[in-house]
Amino acid sequence: MAREFQRGHKARISDLTAGTDLYVGVQIAGSGLTFDISCFGLDAEERLSDDRYFVFFNQPKSPEESIQLLGAQAGDTESFRVTLDRIPEGIRKLSFTATLDGAGQMSQVGPGYLRIVAGGEEVARYSFTGAEFSTERAVMLGDIYFKDAWRFAAVGQGFDGGLEALLKNFGGEVLEEEAPAAPEPQPQPGAAPGFAPPAFAPPTETAAPPAPVPAPPPAPAAQGYAPPAADTPPQGFPAPGSTPPQGFTPPGQTPPPAPAAPDVHGAPTVIAPLAPPPGPTGTVPPPAPAPAPYGQPPQQPAYGGQPPQPPYGGQPAAPMPPGYGAQPGAPMPPGYGQIPGQQTASYGVPQGAPQGGAGVGAALQKFKETPTGQRWTQQNKKLMRVDLGIGGQPVLAKQGSMVLYQGKVDFSYKGAGFAGRIVGNATGQEMQLMRCTGQGQVFLAENATYLHPIELQGDAICVSAENVLAFDETLQYEVRRIEGHGIPGGALFTMQFQGTGTIVVKTHGTPVVLPVTPTTFADCNAVVAWSAAAQVIVSSQVRMRRNAYPGDTGESVNLQFRGAPGNFIVVQPYEV
Amino acid sequence: MNQPLAGFAPAPVTARMENHGHHMLKVAMQTGNDLFARVGSMVAYEGFVQYEPNPPAVRQIARDWITGEGAPLMKCSGDGLLYLADYGANVVVINLNGDGISVNATNLLAFDAHLSWGVERVKGLAKFAGQGLWNTRISGQGWVALTSRGTPIVVDCGGGEDETYVDPDALVAWSPNLKVKGKRSFKAQSLIGRGSGEAYQMAFSGEGIVVVQPSEDSTDRLRVRG
Numbered sequence: 001m002a003r004e005f006q007r008g009h010k011a012r013i014s015d016l017t018a019g020t021d022l023y024v025g026v027q028i029a030g031s032g033l034t035f036d037i038s039c040f041g042l043d044a045e046e047r048l049s050d051d052r053y054f055v056f057f058n059q060p061k062s063p064e065e066s067i068q069l070l071g072a073q074a075g076d077t078e079s080f081r082v083t084l085d086r087i088p089e090g091i092r093k094l095s096f097t098a099t100l101d102g103a104g105q106m107s108q109v110g111p112g113y114l115r116i117v118a119g120g121e122e123v124a125r126y127s128f129t130g131a132e133f134s135t136e137r138a139v140m141l142g143d144i145y146f147k148d149a150w151r152f153a154a155v156g157q158g159f160d161g162g163l164e165a166l167l168k169n170f171g172g173e174v175l176e177e178e179a180p181a182a183p184e185p186q187p188q189p190g191a192a193p194g195f196a197p198p199a200f201a202p203p204t205e206t207a208a209p210p211a212p213v214p215a216p217p218p219a220p221a222a223q224g225y226a227p228p229a230a231d232t233p234p235q236g237f238p239a240p241g242s243t244p245p246q247g248f249t250p251p252g253q254t255p256p257p258a259p260a261a262p263d264v265h266g267a268p269t270v271i272a273p274l275a276p277p278p279g280p281t282g283t284v285p286p287p288a289p290a291p292a293p294y295g296q297p298p299q300q301p302a303y304g305g306q307p308p309q310p311p312y313g314g315q316p317a318a319p320m321p322p323g324y325g326a327q328p329g330a331p332m333p334p335g336y337g338q339i340p341g342q343q344t345a346s347y348g349v350p351q352g353a354p355q356g357g358a359g360v361g362a363a364l365q366k367f368k369e370t371p372t373g374q375r376w377t378q379q380n381k382k383l384m385r386v387d388l389g390i391g392g393q394p395v396l397a398k399q400g401s402m403v404l405y406q407g408k409v410d411f412s413y414k415g416a417g418f419a420g421r422i423v424g425n426a427t428g429q430e431m432q433l434m435r436c437t438g439q440g441q442v443f444l445a446e447n448a449t450y451l452h453p454i455e456l457q458g459d460a461i462c463v464s465a466e467n468v469l470a471f472d473e474t475l476q477y478e479v480r481r482i483e484g485h486g487i488p489g490g491a492l493f494t495m496q497f498q499g500t501g502t503i504v505v506k507t508h509g510t511p512v513v514l515p516v517t518p519t520t521f522a523d524c525n526a527v528v529a530w531s532a533a534a535q536v537i538v539s540s541q542v543r544m545r546r547n548a549y550p551g552d553t554g555e556s557v558n559l560q561f562r563g564a565p566g567n568f569i570v571v572q573p574y575e576v
Numbered sequence: 577m578n579q580p581l582a583g584f585a586p587a588p589v590t591a592r593m594e595n596h597g598h599h600m601l602k603v604a605m606q607t608g609n610d611l612f613a614r615v616g617s618m619v620a621y622e623g624f625v626q627y628e629p630n631p632p633a634v635r636q637i638a639r640d641w642i643t644g645e646g647a648p649l650m651k652c653s654g655d656g657l658l659y660l661a662d663y664g665a666n667v668v669v670i671n672l673n674g675d676g677i678s679v680n681a682t683n684l685l686a687f688d689a690h691l692s693w694g695v696e697r698v699k700g701l702a703k704f705a706g707q708g709l710w711n712t713r714i715s716g717q718g719w720v721a722l723t724s725r726g727t728p729i730v731v732d733c734g735g736g737e738d739e740t741y742v743d744p745d746a747l748v749a750w751s752p753n754l755k756v757k758g759k760r761s762f763k764a765q766s767l768i769g770r771g772s773g774e775a776y777q778m779a780f781s782g783e784g785i786v787v788v789q790p791s792e793d794s795t796d797r798l799r800v801r802g
Contacts, residue, residue, distance in 0.1 A: 121787060307735035359676050363670035364785065367730040381789035382726040404775075404788045407738050440738070444789030445746070448726030575721065 002244040005154035006515045008566040013084065013150045014372055015453070016120035020150075024096060025076030026141060028112035029131065031268035034101040036163065037068055037078035040276075042093040047171035051093055055080065067094065078520070084150050095170070096368040099138040099163040106158055106324050114141045116152060120560050126154035137162035160523075246312075376473075376502045383445045384453065384504050388438055388471065397470035398443055399432040407440015427480045427493035429465040444470050449506040452570075458500040460532035463505055467528045467572075472501030482536050492524055492559075496532055505529050507574040508574035516567035521558045526574040534563030589657070593669045593719040600637060601660040601667045601721045603652075610653040612658055617646070623656015636695035639737040651689060660686055665723035668748075668787075676715030679722055679745050679749040690720030713752050725791035733780050734747055745792035751784025764773075 003016060041053025041062060048054055053062050060069040066086035070079040076560025082094065096114060100106065109130035116124040126142055133139060143153045145494045159165040222562040348538050369379055375390040386395050388409060396414055414433040415421075424430030436442050446453070446469060455462060462480060471477075475497045492545070497503050507528050514520055530536070537560040561569055586596055586616065596602045604609055605625050610791055616630060628651040652658060659704045661667070670677065670692065693714040714720055728748055733740045741759060750756075759777045780786055 011616065011626070092650065359673040360670055360675040364668070364730045364787065367787070369729055369731055379729045380727040380790070383729050383788075400792065402743055403790065403792065404729075404740065404742045404786070406731070406740045409741075443731075443788065445726070446792070448789070448791035467644050 003124050004513070005124055005152075006513060006568065007126075007128070007132070007154055007156035007514070009116050009126070010153040011124070012455075013116075013144070013152055014374065015378060016123040016152065017121075018370055018372060019118040020080045021118065021442075022084065022144075023070075023117040024256060025074065025079040025115050025117065026084055026096060026098060026112070026144075027075060028098045028109055028141075029077060030104065030109040033104045033108060035077065035098045036101050037096070037098045039069075039082075039099065040166075041087075041091040042094040042095060046093060048167070049171065056261070064088065077112075082144060084144075084318065090554045095143050096141050097138060097166055098561045104137075106130060106136040106139055109133065114154070120132055124152055126156070128156050133158045134181045136160055138166045140166070144161065147417060159364060173309045201329055219531055232464070234316060270283060294532060317373040345385045353380060359517075375491075376455075376504070377449065378453060379443065380452050382448050383443055384451045385441055385443050385468070386436070387441050388436060389440065391472070393436040393469055394435050394473045395442070396435055396473050397442070398446065398468065399434045401444045401446045401447050401469055401479045402434075402436070403445050404443040404444055405440055406436065409436055409438040409440040409442055411436055427479050427481075429495050431465050431495070435473070444504070446506060449508055451508065452505045452511070452527070453502050454505060455502050457500055458495065460496055461503065461504065462494045462496050462527055462532050462536075463529040464527070467505050467507065468495065471497060471503035473510050474536055475499040475503060482538065492538070498532070505570065507570070507572035509572055511570050511572045514569050514571065515565065516561045516563040516569060518562065520561045520569060522561065522569055522571050523575060524559050526571050526573070527559060528570045528572050530561060530569040531563070531567045532565040534569065535560045536561055586657070591671075591686070591719075593721055595667055595669055596659065598666050598727075599661055599664050603655050603658040603660065603721075604688065605652065605656050605658050607616070607653070607655055610651055611654055611658070611686055612693075613658075613686040613688050614651045614652050614662065614684065615648045615650045617660040617662050618652075618658065619661045620659040621656055623654065625652055625654035625656045625658050627652055633728060642756055651728050654764065662722070662723045665725050666727055666729060666789075668722045668724055670714060670720045670722065672714065672718055672720055673716055674715075676713060676752045677692045677720065677749050678711045678713045678748060678752045679720070681712050683722050683724060684712055685721040685723045685750045687714055687720040691716040691720070698753040711758075720758075722787070724750055724787070724788055724789040731786050731788065733782060733784050733786060739781045740786055741779050742788060744776065744778050746787050746790070747778065748787040748790050750780060750786045751782075754780045754782045754784040754786070756780055 003011065005011070013020075024039075026035065029033050036056060038054065038056035040048055041050070041055065043049045052059070053067065054064055055067045055069050057069065061067065064086055066083045066088070068081040070081055073079055079094070087094075102274060107130045109128075111127065115122055115126070128141070138159040138161070140155045140157045140159070142155050144152055145153065159169065161168075189313040208528050221276065276438060310550045367380075369385065370377060373387075375387055377385045377387070379385050381405070388395065389407075402411065412435050414435040421430075449469075456475065476499050477495055477497045478492050481495045482494060511528060514522075516530075521539065524538075539558050540559045561567070584597075586602060587594075591773070592604055592609075594602045596603075600619065603622075605611065605623065618627070629648075667685060678696075681695075691714050693712060696711055696713050731740060733751075733754060757779050759779045
């Protein structure tokens, strides 16, 4: 699942994906506008000290090919391949930019995005629209930069002067050579699309499914239900054996005339259309989308020209695994008929192993824990692992949130102290905590809520106490009071965390992270967290006459947030 | 009208059991290849599928189920497609292929009837009176579907000297060859109301895997019998 980024958001790439081979796609378009999308490889001073790392249409890759321009594909206007672990030491920041070519300004841009795809899955997406810009002619969309680890930041910063201003910003000495080259609408070098290495085609997997997939409906119909309409056009009910010449044979009759596949387990009649067996190709049922029922693109190449290979384990003699396909020569309208004399195998349920092997281990492979040598590692959306051995300091976690641990870990009660309990009782901002100490890994989760690690680097965040799952003990926290009129009880309270460390926030459902704008409001029951630099104002809509009668909107206390750009609030789809 | 819904049409069958989305199980039923499923888990079916609540074979063991594993089963037979779900829990499909797995009854959704299975008491646990963890152990050649509240995580016990400790409420399944024992982590101070909230864990050691869900079910796994 892609993580949505807003302008100013940052994240460690290792938190997004374990891979280092990234696909960065940019979509940006506007009527009558053309764009040059390029990637600047900058050094630690954010200077373009080596212009071989200015990757654009005239220079589609960096010297060691760690940054490659791939061209437009899969809905992206431009795309790059970035191999993080091959980027040389001198390059500490990759800035992805879009510059206008010709007339126009950035406010004319339609909705676009910058996304990162890794391992066939989109892991991050920063969406923007032209409304965020004004007269700029260039925009820095996002950065992949190195600070302790590779990180991604959604930037969205515009430049009035276009490409020249950008180049100047990154160290002007390139200007003389490169700037003239930019404005001419030179087509991309022919190699651009071809740069996509074959092994690296995630976008086609995510955005545009391979050809067989979109066409499942016809195939089962042809194979499985064998409706009369499908059979009749060719030849009605042909005598068995006479079918080979014409393409569309009732499935039940295909195996006999397929001498290329003596092994019934080969079931090539179904798989073959991709790469017909060398023998009498005419016997193969030709519906082109026939592989669709098996919809497993990764496996298909393996079948090419290897009929004897058992495709899905032991397929019985009946060659129509797609569930219902059990029609003999006589197609029965309801479609649940069975081959006479072949009842047991009639449903053709594949009993063999699924893709990726059989057995408990293989079936659970996708749920394996993800190893990374970090203190906080998100295992999946709802499970967090903390390695106490890294960093060495204890972790405070909500009582009862441990689901599993390995190693020598001690769990002890963490009291709030006398004053803390008084405050906690009075404000409702009370946390039942336990201290996890020792050496080992602890897995934390609670009630299948979504977990979000937030790394604080000296900054502060306000979180409602009931949404805190765990945090590093190095963080300081205190109860903060939000004053306002019209709130039952006089004020709202929240927990403010400050310092350097990680806090894990839990939400019911996928939250929305909103940037703080002059008009950002949130329900005080649904807001989970906000960056502490944002100022909170209570805007209550108390109208005596409305509240006194039925028909109240039920939305009485709202919080309004104000702050500089870069602040955000987190709201969950669940009102406590 | 139903264009937006078209994406949810079932994919063609490729295996006996498959996920439809994360939370639904699709079973291709076939005569002679029956299925045990949790009672009430059927959400839809196509074809001719019959349901026998509490069939004789199960009744024999029903007593065992009552002793702690409270999930009654039904036997499904026939031809067609059967869709099962359990209140939106994630479904995990496993092709056993000769392996065995030990599952909490509350996390068991369906399994092939020809698998060998039985309810067993977890050894090494429950030394105190009246309580015990009962589990369903399944092995053989066939398919099993488990449920998990949230995406599960699979942890390799690795056979190292360090044991893996699991909250019994979050435990879904484990390899039957693992050694299990109970561990109480509370101390004297817990008795005066200052516990860490983690009073009791199960310790696993040996070669194998443990499947854990990111939620602590409210249903009590260590239930009182009798």
